[in-house]
Amino acid sequence: MSLFELSGVRVVYEGRVVLDLPRLAIEENTAYSLQGPNGAGKSTLLGILSFLSAPHQGEVRFEGSAVRWTEPALRVLRRNVGLVEQHPVMFSRSVRDNVGYGLAIRGVDKARRNHLVDEALDLVGLSHLAEVYAPRLSGGETQRVAIARALASRPKVLLLDEPTASVDTHNRVIIEQIVADLRDRGETTVVLCTHNRSQAAALCPEVIYLEDGRLAARPASNSYAGQFVAEQGRTWCRIAPLFCVPVPQCGPGRGRVVIEPGAVRLSVAEEPGLNRGALTRIRLEDGLVSLSVDLGRPLHVQMGLAEFKDAGLEIGALVQVEIPAEAVQCFLGS
Amino acid sequence: MFFLESLQAALALLLELDPELLHIVGVSLNVSLWSTLAACIVGVPAGFFIGIARFRLKQAVITFFNTMLAMPTVVIGLLVYSLLSRRGMFGSLGWLYTQKAMILGQIILITPIIIAFTIAAVGRLDDRYRRTALTLGASPLQVGLVILREARFSIMAAIVAAFGRVISEIGISMMLGGNAKGFTRTMTTAMALEYDKGEFVLALGLGIVLLSISLAVNVLLGYVQGRTGR
Numbered sequence: 001m002s003l004f005e006l007s008g009v010r011v012v013y014e015g016r017v018v019l020d021l022p023r024l025a026i027e028e029n030t031a032y033s034l035q036g037p038n039g040a041g042k043s044t045l046l047g048i049l050s051f052l053s054a055p056h057q058g059e060v061r062f063e064g065s066a067v068r069w070t071e072p073a074l075r076v077l078r079r080n081v082g083l084v085e086q087h088p089v090m091f092s093r094s095v096r097d098n099v100g101y102g103l104a105i106r107g108v109d110k111a112r113r114n115h116l117v118d119e120a121l122d123l124v125g126l127s128h129l130a131e132v133y134a135p136r137l138s139g140g141e142t143q144r145v146a147i148a149r150a151l152a153s154r155p156k157v158l159l160l161d162e163p164t165a166s167v168d169t170h171n172r173v174i175i176e177q178i179v180a181d182l183r184d185r186g187e188t189t190v191v192l193c194t195h196n197r198s199q200a201a202a203l204c205p206e207v208i209y210l211e212d213g214r215l216a217a218r219p220a221s222n223s224y225a226g227q228f229v230a231e232q233g234r235t236w237c238r239i240a241p242l243f244c245v246p247v248p249q250c251g252p253g254r255g256r257v258v259i260e261p262g263a264v265r266l267s268v269a270e271e272p273g274l275n276r277g278a279l280t281r282i283r284l285e286d287g288l289v290s291l292s293v294d295l296g297r298p299l300h301v302q303m304g305l306a307e308f309k310d311a312g313l314e315i316g317a318l319v320q321v322e323i324p325a326e327a328v329q330c331f332l333g334s
Numbered sequence: 335m336f337f338l339e340s341l342q343a344a345l346a347l348l349l350e351l352d353p354e355l356l357h358i359v360g361v362s363l364n365v366s367l368w369s370t371l372a373a374c375i376v377g378v379p380a381g382f383f384i385g386i387a388r389f390r391l392k393q394a395v396i397t398f399f400n401t402m403l404a405m406p407t408v409v410i411g412l413l414v415y416s417l418l419s420r421r422g423m424f425g426s427l428g429w430l431y432t433q434k435a436m437i438l439g440q441i442i443l444i445t446p447i448i449i450a451f452t453i454a455a456v457g458r459l460d461d462r463y464r465r466t467a468l469t470l471g472a473s474p475l476q477v478g479l480v481i482l483r484e485a486r487f488s489i490m491a492a493i494v495a496a497f498g499r500v501i502s503e504i505g506i507s508m509m510l511g512g513n514a515k516g517f518t519r520t521m522t523t524a525m526a527l528e529y530d531k532g533e534f535v536l537a538l539g540l541g542i543v544l545l546s547i548s549l550a551v552n553v554l555l556g557y558v559q560g561r562t563g564r
Contacts, residue, residue, distance in 0.1 A: 050469050071474065079471035089462040092484060102470035153471065 001064045003028045003157065003189050004049060009058035011044050011213070019044045019055070019213040026191065026208075028156070031183035033200030034193040036210035042193050045210065046159050049191060050083040079106070082150025086162040088142055090134035095126065095145050098134045102153035120148040124178055140171025147178060157189045158182065164199065176331065179203050197221055198258035202331040222259035222300050228252050228330070237330065240296025242274050245323045250330035261302040263327030266291065266311055269320040279317050282308075293321055337534075344539035355536065359543050362520040365433050365511075366501040369440035374493055377445045381452025381492075386464075386481060396453055402446030407439075407505030414439045414510055431512035436520075439506035444496035451492030455485040487559050494555050498548055 004026035011019040019041040026032060026049075034042050047053040048060060054069040061067065062077055079102075091098050099120050103113045121127045124144040129137065137145060143163055150158055160179070164172040180203055182188050191208075194200050200207065201223030209216050226237040228250050237247045237257045245257055269276045277299075281292035289308040291301045299321060303311075313319065347355055384395055417423050418430040418438075429435045459481055467480040482489075504522040511518030513527060521540040528537035 052465060052468060075471060075473055078469055081469065083465075083469040085462060085465070087462070089460055089466055091463070091466075091480065101467075105470065105472050105476050149470070 002026060002061075003063060005059075005061040005064075006048070006055075007059050007061075009048065009055040009060065011041070011048075011053075011055050017213055019048075019210075021045075021058070021213075021215060024208065024215065026157075026189060027206075029186045029189055030206055031179070031190040031192065031204040032206040032208050033204035034191055034208045034210070035195070035197065035200055036216070039212075040210040041213035042210055043161065044213070045208075046083065046161055046191070046193060049157065050081050050159055051077045052083075079153065080156045081159060082153065082155035082157070083159045084143070084146045084150050084161065084163055086165055088146030090137065090142055090145065092135055093133075094130070095121070095132050095134045095137070096130045098145060099130075099149045099152050101149065106153065116152050116154075117148075120152040121145075123151065123181070124148045125174060138171075140167040140174075143167050143171060143175060144178075147175065151188075155188065157191065159191045159193070161193045162195065163192070165195070176203060180331070198223070198260065198329040201258050202256045202329070222261060223256060224259075224297060225254070225256050228255055228332070237328075242272070242276065243295035243297055243299070244274060245328050246325040247328055247330040248325050250332055253332055255330055255332040257331075258329045259299065259323060260327040260329075261290075261300045262288075263324055264299070264301045265322040265324075266293070266301060266303070266313060266319045267322070268312060269318045272318065273320075275321045275323070276318060277321070279313055279315055279319050282313070282315055293319055295321065340534040340538050343535040344537075344542060347535060347539040348542065352536075352539070355539055355543070357516065358519050358521055358524045358540060361433065361518065362501060362522075362544075363547075365436045365440065365507070365520060366497060369437045369444065369500050370493065370497045372437065372441050373445040373448050373496060376441075377448030377496075378452055378489060378493075380445075381449040381489075382456055382478070382482060384449065385453040385456030386478065396450070399446045399450040399453065403450055405443070405446070407443060407503045408509065410439050410442050411506045411509030414442065414506070418510070430510065431514060431518060433511065433518055435510040436507050436518060439510045440500040440503065443503065443506060444499050447496045447499060448492050451495065452485075452489050455488030455492065456481060458488070459485045487555075490555060490558070494551055497551060501547060502544065 002025040006021050006024040009019065009021045009024070010017060034045065036042055048055055051067065051074045059066055062080070067073070067077060091101060096117050100113045100117045103116055108116070117130070118127060121130055124147055126141060126144055126148065129141065134145060147163065163175050167175065176199060179190060179192060182190050183203060190204070192200065192204055201221040224239040226239040228235055228237050228247055230252050235247050235250055235252065236244050237255070238244050239257070245259060247257060275295060277293045277295040279291060280294050280298070283290045287305065288302050289305055291303070291313070293299045293301060384392065414435065415430070418427065418435050419425055429438070463480055463484050464477055467477045472480065502522060504526060507513070507518070507520045507523050508526070511520065511523065513519050513523040521544050525537040525540050528534065
């Protein structure tokens with residue numbers, strides 16, 4: 001039984017279909033990325049999954065039961081879901097009171113509430129800010145407290161709406177780590193709405209990709225698990241015996257790398273070697289040439305038509321792959 | 335020179351705690367505080383529910399209360415007078431020329447202010463507060479309390495504005511209170527009377543008290559807002 005089952009769900013605004021999902025299932029304790037261009041229907045879907053807005057047509061089932069879109073029924077359902085908006089708002093109280101709000105309205109006694117709040121704040125690394133007046137927090141801290149607030153009540157689903165879109169690198173890394181921890185623990189379903197494909201590929205094994213309100217094919221992504229090793233003063237991630245990428249910003253250990261397809265350069269090679277492989281696919285997509293190279297693992301590359309013609313590439317050709325360090329994002333431990 | 339002499343005499347009156355002046359201030363505060371309290375009891379919940387509710391004639395209701403903000407005090411005085419006069423619908427109550435009549439008139443004056451400002455305060459509040467409370471599992475009542483809490487300083491400002499309006503109004507106090515010495519004489523009606531008599535000392539003393547009360551209330555509001563960091 002899936003956690004969420006949506007069938008025939010349609011949302012129409014001013015005559016325009018903004019969401020049209022013949023069928024969508026979201027499984028328990030799995031991490032999903034929710035991707036798609038602006039206006040694809042991501043926020044509308046999050047609204048339905050958080051039980052804040054009803055679809056105009058279709059059925060939504062939660063834990064096998066059809067959702068009744070009445071206020072008393074929704075209140076019970078909403079207590080299973082935590083939603084963190086892109087720009088979360090803090091109640092004008094302390095961080096502790098904010099994080100404990102969901103517990104307080106559930107009638108959890110103060111001692112237990114404090115314990116759960118401390119746990120949640122510990123998870124996001126902000127225990128030291130428990131007594132601070134919440135609206136004074138920075139953007140990144142606010143985002144982390146909002147995650148703690150959503151998690152304190154132990155929801156079955158955590159919905160994150162672009163949680164790292166407007167935070168600094170330090171907070172982004174911490175938030176990504178929180179999502180990775182939740183995914184690894186496997187106790188919560190996570191739906192991460194993001195425009196960052198690399199982040200989505202690294203954090204979420206499952207993808208919901210929307211285009212014009214409809215489910216669309218998952219776009220190719222270069223996401224690989226590998227071992228980070230330091231050699232000759234530089235750190236590399238070895239993905240396959242002949243597939244190695246530079247990861248200067250990551251220390252040694254196991255992790256995951258995501259390679260930006262548009263930043264990879266290809267040239268014809270004479271003989272096999274490191275980062276050399278056969279060109280297995282060439283396709284024209286939206287004015288860009290999409291290619292696949294077999295390096296022991298498939299590597300997706302995108303380039304302009306003029307650049308493709310200049311490179312003289314053809315199917316089956318042996319190519320040298322150049323991967324600049326700035327094209328690689330690494331995620332340690334994930 | 336004349337003004338400075340009057341001001342000096344007024345300050346002396348204040349420092350000596352002149353009994354007549356104190357009594358007038360007491361009547362003003364009594365009437366204004368009771369009318370503000372009663373208007374709050376009616377106006378804050380009404381403004382709150384109009385602000386958060388969605389209904390067909392909402393804009394018309396808001397326009398009505400905004401129009402009521404411009405209602406002249408003499409019109410209200412006339413209306414309440416017609417109800418409370420001996421031949422009026424409620425003449426048997428015997429409230430005319432009492433503080434009760436003044437309070438009633440002032441309630442009619444400031445309730446629309448509190449309602450209109452509360453609607454604005456609730457309407458201006460970021461909708462994310464409502465959504466956040468909902469997603470955390472709040473009931474409609476709990477969501478309402480969150481909105482009320484987050485809008486509290488704007489609502490307090492509305493109450494302060496309403497208090498400022500009643501303590502400084504003169505039409506209702508004069509028409510419904512009658513400016514009876516020792517009973518219904520307020521700061522504003524006393525000032526008008528002293529002006530008619532060409533006596534500025536008491537009028538100036540009362541003017542200083544009136545401004546001081548206004549200042550004190552606003553300083554208090556600012557202090558509370560500052561203390562809580564908003």
